[in-house]
Amino acid sequence: MRNELRSEIKRLSKKAFDKERAHLEKQEKYREKFTRRTNVDATLPSVRSARPLHRHFDPRHCKRNANVLATAIWHKVLRYEYDPEPALVFQIPKPDGTSRDVTAFGIPDAALANVLLRRTLERNKKRLSPHSYAYHPDKNVFDAILALRDFDKDGKLFAVQIDFEKYFDNIPANYLKRKISDRSAVSLTPHERHIFESFLHHRLGDAEAHRTLTFRRKIKGTPQGSSSSLFLANLANHDLDRKLSAESGKFVRFADDVVAICGSYEEAQRLERCFDRHCSESGLIVNRKKSPGIAVISDHQHEIRTISDFTYLGYGFSDKGLTLPRKTEKKLQQKVSRLINIYLINSLKYGFNRRRANRRYGYDWDLLGLVYELRRGFYGGLTEQEIQDFLYNGRRLSKMRGLMGFYCLIEDPTVLKALDGWTVNMVRRASVQRRHILRTQYRRNCPTPSNEELILGNWIASSAWRSGDDGTDEVEVAFPSLMRGWRAARKHFFTFGLEGVQAPGYDSSFDVSILFDAFDY
Numbered sequence: 027m028r029n030e031l032r033s034e035i036k037r038l039s040k041k042a043f044d045k046e047r048a049h050l051e052k053q054e055k056y057r058e059k060f061t062r063r064t065n066v067d068a069t070l071p072s073v074r075s076a077r078p079l080h081r082h083f084d085p086r087h088c089k090r091n092a093n094v095l096a097t098a099i100w101h102k103v104l105r106y107e108y109d110p111e112p113a114l115v116f117q118i119p120k121p122d123g124t125s126r127d128v129t130a131f132g133i134p135d136a137a138l139a140n141v142l143l144r145r146t147l148e149r150n151k152k153r154l155s156p157h158s159y160a161y162h163p164d165k166n167v168f169d170a171i172l173a174l175r176d177f178d179k180d181g182k183l184f185a186v187q188i189d190f191e192k193y194f195d196n197i198p199a200n201y202l203k204r205k206i207s208d209r210s211a212v213s214l215t216p217h218e219r220h221i222f223e224s225f226l227h228h229r230l231g232d233a234e235a236h237r238t239l240t241f242r243r244k245i246k247g248t249p250q251g252s253s254s255s256l257f258l259a260n261l262a263n264h265d266l267d268r269k270l271s272a273e274s275g276k277f278v279r280f281a282d283d284v285v286a287i288c289g290s291y292e293e294a295q296r297l298e299r300c301f302d303r304h305c306s307e308s309g310l311i312v313n314r315k316k317s318p319g320i321a322v323i324s325d326h327q328h329e330i331r332t333i334s335d336f337t338y339l340g341y342g343f344s345d346k347g348l349t350l351p352r353k354t355e356k357k358l359q360q361k362v363s364r365l366i367n368i369y370l371i372n373s374l375k376y377g378f379n380r381r382r383a384n385r386r387y388g389y390d391w392d393l394l395g396l397v398y399e400l401r402r403g404f405y406g407g408l409t410e411q412e413i414q415d416f417l418y419n420g421r422r423l424s425k426m427r428g429l430m431g432f433y434c435l436i437e438d439p440t441v442l443k444a445l446d447g448w449t450v451n452m453v454r455r456a457s458v459q460r461r462h463i464l465r466t467q468y469r470r471n472c473p474t475p476s477n478e479e480l481i482l483g484n485w486i487a488s489s490a491w492r493s494g495d496d497g498t499d500e501v502e503v504a505f506p507s508l509m510r511g512w513r514a515a516r517k518h519f520f521t522f523g524l525e526g527v528q529a530p531g532y533d534s535s536f537d538v539s540i541l542f543d544a545f546d547y
Contacts, residue, residue, distance in 0.1 A: 027100060027141065027145075028096050028097060028100040029096075030141050031096040031099065031100060031134075031137055031138060031141055032092045032093050032095075032096035034137035034138075034140050034141055035088055035089075035092040035095055035096060035133060035134055035137040036089055036092045037137075038085075038088070038133045038136055038137050038140075039085040039086075039088045039089035039092070039133055040085075040089070042085035042133070043085055043089075053071075056068075057070075060373060060376075062379060062382070062391075063373040063378070063379055063382060063392060064373050064374075064376045064377035064378060064379060065377050065378065065379040065380075066376055066377040079114060079233070079236050080111055080112070080132060080236070082095075082111050082132025082133055082134050082135065083114070083130075083132050083133065085133060088132075088133040088134060095134045096134070096137075099134055099135075099138055103138075103217050103220065103221060104217065106216075106217075106220050108138075108220065108221060108224050109224055109228070109229075110131060110132075110135040110224060110225060110228045110229070110249075110252075111131070111132045111134075111135055111229075112228070112229040112230055112231055112235075112236065112241045113129045113130060113131045113132075113135075113228060113229070113230040113231075113249075113251055113252075114129070114130045114131075114230075114231070114232070114233065114236060115127055115128070115129050115230050115231060115232045115235075116128055116130070116232065116233070128250075128251065129230060129249070129250050129251030129252075130251050131228075131249075131251050131252050135252070136251075136252060136253070138221065139221075139225065139249075139252040139253045139254040140253050142218060142221055142222070142253075142254055142257075143161075143253040143254060143256060143257055145218070146212075146214060146218060146257050147161065147162070147163055147257065148163065149213050150212055150213055151163055151164065153211070153212060153213065154260065154264075155264060155267035155268070155271070155279070157173075157267050157270070157271065157277055157278060157279055158260055158263070158264075158267060158279050158280075159173070159278065159279070159280050160256075160259075160260065160279075160280045160281040161256040161257065161259075161260050161281070167280065167339050167340075168435070168524050168527070170278045170280050170339055171338075171339055171341050171348070171435060172435070173276075173278050174276070174278045174285065174287070174338065174343065175343070175347075175348060175435070177276050177287055182289065182290070182322055182324070182328075183287060183288075183289065183322070183323045183324075183345070184287065184288050184289070184290065184291060184293070184294040184320060184321070184322050184323070185285060185286070185287050185294075185318075185320070185321050185322075185323055185333070185336050185343075186277075186285070186286040186287070186288070186294050186297045186298055186301075186319070186320050187284075187285050187286075187317065187318040187319070187321075187336065187338075188284060188298070188301045188312055188317045188319070189312070189313045189316040189317045189318075190282050190310055190311065190312060190313060191310075191311040191312065191313035192247075192311075193259070193281075193282035193310070194247055194248050194250055194255065194259060194282070195246070195247040195250075196246060196247060196309075196310060196311055197246065197247055197248055197258070197259070197262045197308070197309070197310065198246055198308070198309035199226050199227065199244075199245060199246050199247075200309075201262065201308050201309055202222075202226060202248070202258050202261070202262060203223060203226070205261045205262065205264065206219050206222050206223070206258070206261065207219065211261070211264055212261060221254070222254060222257075222258065225249040225252055225254045225255075226244065226248075226249060226258075227243055227244055227245070228243070228244055228249055228252075229241040229242070229243055229244075230242060230243075230244060248262075259281055259282065260281070262308065262310070263279060263282065263284075263304075265304055265307065265308070266279070266284070266300065266301070266304040267279060269300040269303065269304060270284075270286060270297060270300050273288075273293065273296050273297050273300060274288055274289075274293045274296075275287055275288030275289070275293050275294075275297060276288070277297070278338075280339055283338070283339070284301075285336070285338050287323075291320070291322075291330065294320045295320070298319065298320060318333075318336070319331070321333045321336070323335065323336065323343070323344065323345060324345065325345065335349065335351070337351040337352075337353060340354060340432070341433075341435065341436075344438070346437070346438045347436075347437030347438050348435050348436050348437045348438070349436055349437070349438040349439075349440070349441060350433060350436060350441040350442060350445075355441055355445065358429070358445065359445070359448065361403075362400070362449055362452065363452065365396060365399055365400065365403075366396065366452055366453060366456045367456075369392045369393070369395055369396035369399065370392055370393065370396060370453075370456045370457065370459075370460045371456060371459060371460060371463070373392075374460070374463050374464070374467070374468075378464065378467075378468045378470065380468075380470060383464065383470060383471070383472035383473070389473070389486050390457075390472045390473050392460075393453075393457060393472070393473065394486070394501065394503065396453065397483075397502075397503065397505060397506065398502075400449070400505075400506050401502070401506035402428070403428060403429060404428055404429055404430055404506045404507070404508055404511045405427075405428045405430065405506065405511050405514075406425075406426070406427025406428020406429070406430075406431050407427060407428065408423070408426075408427070408428070408514075409502060410502040410504050410506070411502065413510060413511065413514045416514055416517065416518070417510075417513060417514055417517065423514070423518055423526070424526065425526050425527075426514070426515050426518045426519075426526055426527045427527075428511065429508075429511070430508060430511030430512050430514070430515045431515050431527050432527075433512060433515065434512070434515035434516055434518065434519040434524075434527055435519065436512060436516075439509060439512055442508040442509050442512055443509055445508050446507050446508050446509055449508075450477050450480050450481060450505060451477060453480060453505075454474070454475065454476065454477055454480060457472070457473065457474045457475065458474050460472055461474050473485050473486070480505045481504070481505045481507075482504065482505075483502070483503030483504035483505065484503075485503070486501075486503050515527075
């Protein structure tokens with residue numbers, strides 16, 4: 027284990043270096059884009075010099091001393107004296123204007139947690155509930171979606187959704203200790219149990235606490251920021267899985283996100299009582315305000331609460347099949363609106379490079395950049411030609427990524443058609459506004475293509491580009507389409523299954539926001 031720990035420390039140190047380098051390169055790229063658009067030199071952001079925290083947060087120190095750190099930690103574990111170095115607590119903003127606390131461990135402690143997770147998951151993957159799909163080495167979010175979709179829909183369909191209140195923060199430590207000591211539920215060595223218990227009561231504090239060395243001990247909840255939290259969070263709901271399995275119907279659990287479906291109201295009530303019994307035994311708390319409870323899934327109103335669909339793991343489940351949920355639709359519209367503003371409108375308040383747009387030759391670099399950015403987000407890096415060749419010429423795609431790669435399971439694409447029309451219309455309106463600003467402030471002009479010209483890509487004059495003789499690649503001006511991307515993803519799913527589809531990653535739970543990471547901004 028010591029050698030494995032040393033390798034993991036080096037890997038995490040390299041990962042930290044790569045992340046820092048990627049961040050600097052991304053900032054430099056954004057400054058270059060700003061300068062090209064506005065003809066104004068972008069200023070460097072002010073950097074506050076901060077006193078370094080513990081050396082375990084320094085990747086340079088950890089990489090140079092990986093062998094010493096691994097040996098020291100391993101000897102502490104053997105003597106049952108291991109105690110993680112104090113974790114750093116900081117806040118990140120949430121979309122609703124509030125913030126949430128995030129915990130980060132030093133590199134050696136994070137490396138030990140990763141090694142521990144791999145070993146315990148490998149040894150216990152056959153003991154884990156078959157209905158639990160998070161943090162499982164052989165399962166991912168697609169397996170959970172397909173498992174929930176594969177249910178007999180004859181007659182009425184009832185859904186039971188329960189939301190736990192701050193699940194990862196409120197799991198009692200005593201309950202977790204009982205579970206990791208239960209040999210009938212999990213197989214752990216004495217040293218592994220010692221490491222888990224040490225993480226359960228680790229020290230933590232914000233930057234000020236690290237400067238003054240005034241830390242506090244964690245008394246409940248999983249050690250968030252450490253991969254050991256993933257195994258503990260799964261174990262905390264193991265008894266709930268057993269209770270739900272004994273009842274009729276079907277359920278799927280992804281970390282703390284549980285949904286059960288059945289064919290009668292009586293069965294739904296029994297499933298709901300399973301949650302109540304589990305909470306009374308484990309000390310977990312049900313969030314009554316956010317928990318939908320029992321509902322019948324139907325397009326027609328019934329005597330009890332009726333819903334046309336419900337959202338789970340980024341998909342909408344309804345009688346018509348899987349679809350894009352309203353929440354994801356709104357997030358996508360917000361993302362597209364932001365991209366349109368960045369590329370076409372926002373930079374004009376700072377200046378304008380006269381070579382960016384030319385009405386005579388029918389090109390606009392910023393509009394073309396927006397088209398490429400949307401294509402990268404929709405198709406995950408695939409070109410328009412690759413999509414067309416796969417759909418119509420039978421050429422194989424080696425991978426299927428991006429937003430539509432994830433939504434290859436959608437069965438009702440009605441929302442995608444509407445979003446395609448909305449996106450084209452928003453770009454056209456922004457182009458008109460862009461032309462007005464350029465005329466009034468800079469006495470310049472730019473293309474204002476119609477919806478049809480945007481879709482076909484014939485708004486740009488062929489004489490504006492060189493291609494062929496000098497090796498310049500032909501530009502792809504055709505507007506990207508969610509429907510076209512979905513058709514390619516759907517064909518790829520039916521032809522090759524999900525093996526070539528990249529499932530999104532996750533930390534503590536699945537968040538639909540990670541689906542938009544393919545966009546540059």
